[in-house]
Amino acid sequence: MKIVLIQVLLIAVVVAVAARLFRSRGARSQALRRLGLLLLAGFAVVSILFPDLWNRIARLAGVGRGTDMVLYALVVAFLSYTVTSYLRFREIETRYTRLARRLALDEAERDFPPAAGSSSAGGDSPTAPDGPRPG
Amino acid sequence: MKNQDVWLVVPLFNEATVIGEVIRSARETFPNIVCVDDGSSDNSAEEAARAGAVVVRHPVNLGQGAALQTGFEYALAVPDMRWVATFDADGQHQTSDVLAMLDLARADGLDVVFGSRFLDDRTKPSALKKLVLRMAVGYTNLTTKTRLTDAHNGLRLLSRDVVGRIQITQNRMAHASELVAQIGAMDVRYGESPVHILYTDYSKAKGQSLWNAVNILAELIFR
Numbered sequence: 480m481k482i483v484l485i486q487v488l489l490i491a492v493v494v495a496v497a498a499r500l501f502r503s504r505g506a507r508s509q510a511l512r513r514l515g516l517l518l519l520a521g522f523a524v525v526s527i528l529f530p531d532l533w534n535r536i537a538r539l540a541g542v543g544r545g546t547d548m549v550l551y552a553l554v555v556a557f558l559s560y561t562v563t564s565y566l567r568f569r570e571i572e573t574r575y576t577r578l579a580r581r582l583a584l585d586e587a588e589r590d591f592p593p594a595a596g597s598s599s600a601g602g603d604s605p606t607a608p609d610g611p612r613p614g
Numbered sequence: 615m616k617n618q619d620v621w622l623v624v625p626l627f628n629e630a631t632v633i634g635e636v637i638r639s640a641r642e643t644f645p646n647i648v649c650v651d652d653g654s655s656d657n658s659a660e661e662a663a664r665a666g667a668v669v670v671r672h673p674v675n676l677g678q679g680a681a682l683q684t685g686f687e688y689a690l691a692v693p694d695m696r697w698v699a700t701f702d703a704d705g706q707h708q709t710s711d712v713l714a715m716l717d718l719a720r721a722d723g724l725d726v727v728f729g730s731r732f733l734d735d736r737t738k739p740s741a742l743k744k745l746v747l748r749m750a751v752g753y754t755n756l757t758t759k760t761r762l763t764d765a766h767n768g769l770r771l772l773s774r775d776v777v778g779r780i781q782i783t784q785n786r787m788a789h790a791s792e793l794v795a796q797i798g799a800m801d802v803r804y805g806e807s808p809v810h811i812l813y814t815d816y817s818k819a820k821g822q823s824l825w826n827a828v829n830i831l832a833e834l835i836f837r
Contacts, residue, residue: 576785579673580684583650587670587688 486527493523619696622647623685625678626703630656636705637665643709648688650681679789683782698777700770704817707769711809715771718807725776725802729769729809736810750831754791759798766790769809
């Protein structure tokens with residue numbers, strides 16, 4: 480089997496990416512994801528070493544060339560990754576908003592004690608250290 | 615003083631030059647104002663506090679929607695609060711309009727009053743802005759259970775019950791349509807009241823322009 484440079488480079492990249500992802504910790508679903516990734520990395524290595532494999536898959540799927548097949552698979556994978564990323568981002572945004580809000584409200588309770596704050600006349604300073612502590 | 619049970623919620627971002635005056639004049643009618651400083655880089659917060667508002671400061675900039683939700687949560691912690699009015703920090707809104715909304719709410723037993731620029735002729739938006747706003751209205755009326763004439767108005771009156779049930783999750787500009795959608799889903803009595811938005815040189819210079827209107831429309835659709 481003749482090995483060309485592109486195969487070496489691709490294998491190196493796939494192995495490096497898989498190794499990096501493997502290093503982070505987590506729960507069972509994460510483990511499953513990592514196993515899936517390992518399988519994917521393995522399949523990637525195999526298909527780099529045996530490019531005709533994709534041609535076989537393509538013919539099975541009714542697609543013209545192996546590379547077209549890879550492209551279609553990539554488009555689907557990319558779209559699903561985009562959606563997953565967006566959802567994950569929204570989740571993080573919600574959590575950090577709640578955190579920031581909690582902080583803001585706690586500080587406001589400290590700086591504008593409710594008993595003195597709600598009908599304050601104009602000219603109060605933002606911090607009222609002599610005001611009553613909120614209960 | 616009158617209107618003790620009304621709290622103005624004012625999202626605030628870098629309006630140090632005008633916020634003091636806005637708060638001072640608003641407090642002549644409404645003594646209870648909570649300003650949510652959304653991570654301003656100028657001294658908006660100090661100006662607002664000096665003018666007599668309660669100031670809640672976001673540690674980072676989150677967006678107008680997030681600021682409103684924070685303001686709502688602050689107001690809900692005040693036992694005497696009966697009404698919340700969302701009010702802009704840049705001087706575009708008038709307390710006389712809020713008073714009219716309160717009168718309407720009390721007279722007709724409403725839980726929510728939406729301000730509308732299009733119920734009378736006082737407000738004069740540019741033709742293009744008007745077109746984009748009309749499109750926003752059409753889309754909102756189609757996708758929510760409400761029928762409004764102005765879907766993106768910052769002046770609203772909400773009863774305590776409604777404020778307690780609202781949960782704004784859209785931090786940025788899409789919060790307006792999220793609010794409308796949530797209120798529509800609550801099946802509470804709502805109405806509209808004509809308001810006069812003052813497009814001052816200041817607010818126009820800020821770039822409250824067509825680009826913003828396009829962004830609003832985009833965020834509405836890609837919520």
